[in-house]
Structure formats: structure tokens, C-alpha cells
Amino acid sequence: MDEYVKTGSKALKDVFWIFVIAFALLFMHRRPEEANTIYYTLAFPVLIFIVYYLHVRLFPLGEIQFVILTAFLTEMGLIMIYRVAPELLVKQIIWIAIGFGLYFIASYLFKHYGWLYNLKYGEYIYIFLAVGLIISTLFFGKEIGGAKNWLTFDGIYVQPAEAAKVIYIIFLARYLKDKRDLKNILILGAITIGIAGIFALEKDLGMAFLFYTTTVLMVFLVTSNLFYVASGFGLMAIGGILAYFLFWHVRVRIEAWLNPWMDVPGKTYQIVQSLFAIAAGGFFGTGLGMGHPEYIPVVASDFIFSAICEEFGILGGIAIILVYFVIMYRGIKVALEARDEFGALLAAGLISMFSLQVFTIIGGVIKFIPLTGVTLPFVSYGGSSMVMSFFTLGMLNGISVGEEEEDVQFEAQY
Amino acid sequence: MYYILSQILKYVLIFLIYLFLYRVFKIIYMDIKGVRRERQLTSAKLSFLTGERTFTLFEVTSIGRSDECDIVIESPYVSARHALIKKRGKRFYIEDLNSTNGTFVNGKRVKVARIKNGDIITLGDVDLKFIA
Numbered sequence: 001m002d003e004y005v006k007t008g009s010k011a012l013k014d015v016f017w018i019f020v021i022a023f024a025l026l027f028m029h030r031r032p033e034e035a036n037t038i039y040y041t042l043a044f045p046v047l048i049f050i051v052y053y054l055h056v057r058l059f060p061l062g063e064i065q066f067v068i069l070t071a072f073l074t075e076m077g078l079i080m081i082y083r084v085a086p087e088l089l090v091k092q093i094i095w096i097a098i099g100f101g102l103y104f105i106a107s108y109l110f111k112h113y114g115w116l117y118n119l120k121y122g123e124y125i126y127i128f129l130a131v132g133l134i135i136s137t138l139f140f141g142k143e144i145g146g147a148k149n150w151l152t153f154d155g156i157y158v159q160p161a162e163a164a165k166v167i168y169i170i171f172l173a174r175y176l177k178d179k180r181d182l183k184n185i186l187i188l189g190a191i192t193i194g195i196a197g198i199f200a201l202e203k204d205l206g207m208a209f210l211f212y213t214t215t216v217l218m219v220f221l222v223t224s225n226l227f228y229v230a231s232g233f234g235l236m237a238i239g240g241i242l243a244y245f246l247f248w249h250v251r252v253r254i255e256a257w258l259n260p261w262m263d264v265p266g267k268t269y270q271i272v273q274s275l276f277a278i279a280a281g282g283f284f285g286t287g288l289g290m291g292h293p294e295y296i297p298v299v300a301s302d303f304i305f306s307a308i309c310e311e312f313g314i315l316g317g318i319a320i321i322l323v324y325f326v327i328m329y330r331g332i333k334v335a336l337e338a339r340d341e342f343g344a345l346l347a348a349g350l351i352s353m354f355s356l357q358v359f360t361i362i363g364g365v366i367k368f369i370p371l372t373g374v375t376l377p378f379v380s381y382g383g384s385s386m387v388m389s390f391f392t393l394g395m396l397n398g399i400s401v402g403e404e405e406e407d408v409q410f411e412a413q414y
Numbered sequence: 415m416y417y418i419l420s421q422i423l424k425y426v427l428i429f430l431i432y433l434f435l436y437r438v439f440k441i442i443y444m445d446i447k448g449v450r451r452e453r454q455l456t457s458a459k460l461s462f463l464t465g466e467r468t469f470t471l472f473e474v475t476s477i478g479r480s481d482e483c484d485i486v487i488e489s490p491y492v493s494a495r496h497a498l499i500k501k502r503g504k505r506f507y508i509e510d511l512n513s514t515n516g517t518f519v520n521g522k523r524v525k526v527a528r529i530k531n532g533d534i535i536t537l538g539d540v541d542l543k544f545i546a
Contacts, residue, residue: 004444011437018430021423028416060503065441072434284428287420312427319431326438333445 005056008068012052015071016045022079022288029289030086040090044078047093051100059107062401065330066103066393069323070378074386076320077379080307084293085300088381095383099390106394111402113395116170117177117342126171127191133160133167134198141202159384161199161207165353166391168195172215173345176222185219185228189235196239203249206360206372212236214353221348257370270297274306274365278314285313300381302373306365320379321362327393328355334400343399350392456501460485463534463541471506475499477537478511491515491538499529506546508535515539 023041032038048071055067074096082089116122137160142150150157175188192215199208216232219225243250256268264272273296280291293299293307309317331351338344357374364371375382377389454473461468469475469485477485480494487496493513500507509526510517518536519527529535531546 004441007437007441007444011434011441014430014434014437018427018434021427021430025420025423028419060505065438069438285424287417287424288427290417290420312424312431315428316431319435322435323438326442329442 008064009052011068012048012071015048015068015075018072019045019075019079022075023082025288026079026082030082032086037086037089040093041078041082044075044093044096047097047100048075051103054104058104059397059401062107063330063334063393063397065326066397069327069330070390070393072323073320073378076308076312076316077304077376077381079288080293080304080311080379081300081381083288083311084307085381088300091383092381092386095386098383099386102387103390103394103397106391107398107401110395110398113343113346113399113402116346117174123171123174126167126174130164130168130171131195131198133164134195136160138198138202157383159382161204162384162388165207165210166350166388166395168211169214169349169353170346172218172349173342176218176345177342180222185223188215188219189232193235193239200243200247200250203247204373205243205250205253206357206364206374209360209372210353210356210374213356214349217352217356218345218349221345253370253372257367260367270303271365271367271371273297274303275367277303277306277310278317278366281310281313281317283313283315285309285311285316287311298373301375302361302380303365304380305362305376308379321358324355324358327351331355331396334396338399339402343402347396347399350396354389354392457546458501458506459545460499460535460542461545463543471499471501473501476511478513487537487540489538489540492540493538496537497535506530506544513537 027038048067052064052067052071055062055064078089078092078096081092110116119125137151140151142152142157151160152158172188175184179185179188192212196208196212199205199211212232213236216229216236219232220229240250244254245251252267255262256271260268260271260275262268277291277293277296280286285291288311291307291310293310296303296306299307305317305320308320312319328351331347331354335344335347335351338347354377357377360369360372361374361376361380363369375385377385380386456471456473458471459468460471460475472484475485476483476495476498477487477492478494478496479487479489479492483495493511493515495511496513497511497517498509500509506529507526508517508519508524508529510524515538516523518524519529519533521534521536529544531544533544535542535544
């Protein structure tokens with residue numbers, strides 16, 4: 001066994017010990033009422049080790065670090081979710097299990113991603129699927145927490161925008177691979193502004209920002225033209241100012257960001273509670289079970305980072321951010337080493353979207369940028385987000401594995 | 415009681431979290447530095463079909479006519495840097511480095527190919543046997 005693998009399994013052992021200590025404390029703090037909770041909790045480390053073993057077996061050349069890092073992130077999420085909303089714990093563990101399943105499926109599907117590119121009329125199919133998914137909530141959607149971005153099927157809530165993200169990235173990679181002159185970039189810009197507009201109507205500003213910024217980044221990747229980027233961000237600024245005057249909910253967000261103390265019990269309640277929680281944590285946190293994360297609204301999904309900062313301290317929060325940086329680094333490495341341009345674009349788009357999402361929500365809850373409601377991948381409670389985050393990393397793993405494993409056999413050339 | 419326990423264990427938890435991070439960054443460090451044990455010997459060998467010499471392979475082994483290569487083959491048909499054999503996971507791969515006369519595995523010209531125990535690798539006019 002070489003040192004590379006050994007260090008990885010040692011890191012996984014650390015994850016295991018964090019799990020043991022944290023859940024021992026939490027079970028003491030809040031006696032679980034049902035035996036079910038304990039069984040599911042114990043199933044989590046078993047799941048991680050099975051996934052790790054399978055990953056080493058099935059993809060010896062794959063990105064094993066994805067498993068280690070997501071194990072850490074999902075575990076921190078589970079600890080916090082059990083702390084603030086114990087009834088969601090079992091569901092979250094089931095979602096994680098489904099997510100890992102999808103991770104493997106995506107790895108196999110995208111090992112040979114050429115079919116995505118070769119599909120006839122591919123780009124029309126992708127864009128219609130993506131836009132269809134995004135628009136569907138405008139007509140059939142349900143409004144939860146201020147944004148109309150949910151669909152319900154028999155009590156199961158799904159966020160179609162999460163799936164649309166991946167499809168949209170495939171579209172972008174496919175489109176930009178061949179069409180990168182001014183006219184086509186302008187068409188793409190129009191499409192993107194349309195999508196951002198739909199999101200703005202659904203009051204889902206986080207997603208509008210994600211789709212728009214990812215497109216600008218991807219255009220920069222293929223053209224290396226700073227003019228496009230400058231005009232992209234310039235348009236975004238204009239759009240932001242317009243939205244500020246046109247939409248009431250945008251104005252509230254921006255005012256809360258500029259001056260959170262103006263209406264603490266009302267409009268700025270969320271962000272102020274989040275800031276209080278982070279301040280209460282200090283460097284080492286209040287200790288598990290000793291803080292009051294339950295004062296923060298929507299703490300299990302959007303504001304979970306504040307809760308972690310409160311009970312694990314800012315050091316815990318920084319650790320989470322560093323782990324995201326490592327995932328980003330691995331993703332960019334996959335993009336750099338991809339075997340063709342389409343794969344590189346696909347990987348770069350996926351990891352940009354992922355990293356921007358992390359930036360949007362962490363920046364939002366620490367009042368670095370105006371708050372918009374997106375989830376923190378792998379940590380927040382939420383099925384759609386969890387499953388699609390795993391799918392994204394699975395795709396990256398697939399691209400990486402495919403490029404390493406490909407046995408190119410050439411016929412004799414002479 | 416619980417309060418004291420929680421206060422002590424929070425430092426333990428932070429310590430463990432950062433130990434985890436240390437290991438993750440160590441992996442990255444090894445990755446960037448290329449210290450994926452490139453110079454470490456593996457159990458695989460490469461021997462001339464004529465049986466005159468046997469080489470033990472590294473994690474990454476370069477083959478060619480130039481002195482810089484790990485395995486130097488003195489033949490005019492072998493390029494200066496001809497091919498690379500890499501170990502990834504448990505498998506070995508041979509990669510042709512745009513050589514003039516090509517790299518052949520069991521008679522087939524390859525760019526990158528997985529090699530297994532007993533495969534015959536031909537570089538220029540030299541036949542080598544791969545023993546895993």
C-alpha cells in the first residue's frame with residue numbers, strides 16, 4: 001500500500017472519530033426517542049466505508065478524494081441537522097445513500113461522455129429540457145420560503161432547478177465547443193438573460209445569479225476575451241439595479257445587506273440571527289448542544305453554515321470552506337486533464353457552478369454579499385440539492401476515470 | 415456534567431477536523447509534487463525477450479535511447495524518449511511519446527494501452543516482455 005492511499009484512509013478514520021464523538025455527545029444531549037434514529041445514524045459510517053471500498057474497487061484511477069471530502073461534509077451536515085431538527089436526520093441519511101448511488105451511476109454514464117456531444121440536435125434538446133424544468137415551477141410550482149421553485153408529487157418536494165443546472169452545463173459545453181464567434185455569443189447571452197429573468201420572476205435570485213455567472217465564466221474560458229466578461233458583469237450590474245427598483249423582494253434583500261440593523265424583528269431577522277450565531281461561536285464555538293442555533297430561521301437548509309459556526313466556532317466554519325476549496329481544486333484538475341475540449345468544458349462548467357453556489361450561500365450568511373436562498377451542497381438538508389451535488393461530482397469522477405482508463409488502440413499507420 | 419464534557423470535546427472535535435484537513439492537504443501536496451512515489455520500485459519487471467537483461471519498473475518509468483531515461487535501450491530504431499510505463503492503481507499502462515517507429519503491444523501499434531502480465535512490447539526493433 002503506498003502512502004497516497006494510506007493517507008486517504010487515515011483521513012477517513014478521522015471522519016469516523018468525529019462522527020463517534022459528535023453523535024455520542026448529541027445522543028447524551030437529546031435522548032433519541034426512536035430506536036430507528038440510532039440505527040440509521042449507525043448506518044452512516046457503514047455506508048461511507050462501503051462506498052469507499054466500492055470506489056477503490058470500481059475506479060482505482062478515480063477521484064477517491066471526492067468520497068473522503070463528501071463524507072466529511074455530509075457528516076458535518078448530519079451532526080448539525082440532528083442538533084437543530086432531529087426529525088429530518090433519517091430522511092437526510094436516506095438522501096445521502098441515494099446520492100452515493102447516483103454518484104456511481106453518473107460515473108459510469110459519463111465515463112464515455114462522447115455521446116453527449118454526438119447526440120443529434122443535442123443542444124436544442126438540452127436547452128429545451130433545462131428551460132422546461134425551470135419554467136415548470138412557474139406554472140405548477142409551489143411557493144415555499146418566499147421562492148416559487150418547488151414541485152410537489154404526492155408530498156415529495158423537488159426543486160427542478162437543481163436538475164436544470166446540470167443539463168444547462170451540458171448545453172453550455174456543447175454550444176461553446178463549436179460556436180464561439182460574436183453572433184453566437186450574443187444568442188447565448190440572450191438565452192441566459194431569459195433564464196435569469198424567469199428565475200427572477202420565481203423570486204429565486206440565487207439561481208439567477210448562479211446560471212448567469214456560470215455562463216459568463218464559461219464564455220471567458222472558451223474565448224479568453226475580457227470584453228465579454230466585462231460586458232457580462234456590466235449587464236448584471238444594470239440588471240441588478242433595475243431589479244432593485246422593480247421588485248420589492250430584491251430591494252428588501254439589498255437593504256438588509258446594507259443595513260441589517262434597520263428592522264431586526266422584521267425584514268432583516270434572518271441575517272441578524274445568522275450574524276449573532278456566528279459571533280456567539282467565537283474561535284472554538286460554544287460546544288455541541290450549548291449554542292442556540294434554533295433561533296436562526298431555516299437553519300437546517302440555507303443557514304446551516306451559521307449553525308456550524310456557532311457550535312464549532314469559526315475554526316469549524318473555515319474548515320468547511322477549505323474542504324470546498326479542495327473539491328474545487330480537484331474539479332479544476334479534472335478539467336485540465338480531460339482528454340478533449342468538450343470534457344474540459346463540461347468539467348469546468350460543473351465545478352464553476354458548484355463553487356459559485358458555495359460562494360453564494362456562505363457569502364450570503366456572513367453578509368459578504370446580499371443573501372440569496374441556495375443550499376450549501378452536501379451540508380444543507382434537502383433531497384434535490386444533495387442528490388444533484390452527488391451527481392455533479394459523479395460526472396467529474398466519470399470524466400476523470402474515462403480519460404485515465406481509455407485504451408486507445410491504433411491500427412498500424414503504415 | 416454535560417456542559418463540561420461538551421466544553422472539553424469541542425477542542426477535541428476541532429483538533430480532529432484539522433487533523434483531517436492536514437491529511438487532505440498532504441494528499442494534495444503529494445499530488446502536486448508528483449510524489450505519488452514515482453521513484454518507488456514496483457514488483458513488475460520488463461525483460462528483453464533475448465533474456466540478456468531484466469529491469470524492475472518504477473511507478474513511472476521512461477524508456478528510450480537517451481541517458482535521461484530510466485531504461486536505456488541502445489538501438490538506432492528507438493527514439494530518444496520513446497515510451498512511458500505508468501502504474502495507476504494496480505494496473506500498468508504504456509504510453510507512446512510520439513516516437514518515430516511507434517510502440518507495439520502484442521503486435522498492435524498503440525498510443526496508450528493497458529498492459530498485462532506476459533504482454534510483448536516492441537519498441538523499434540527491440541522486443542520486451544512485461545512481467546507483472
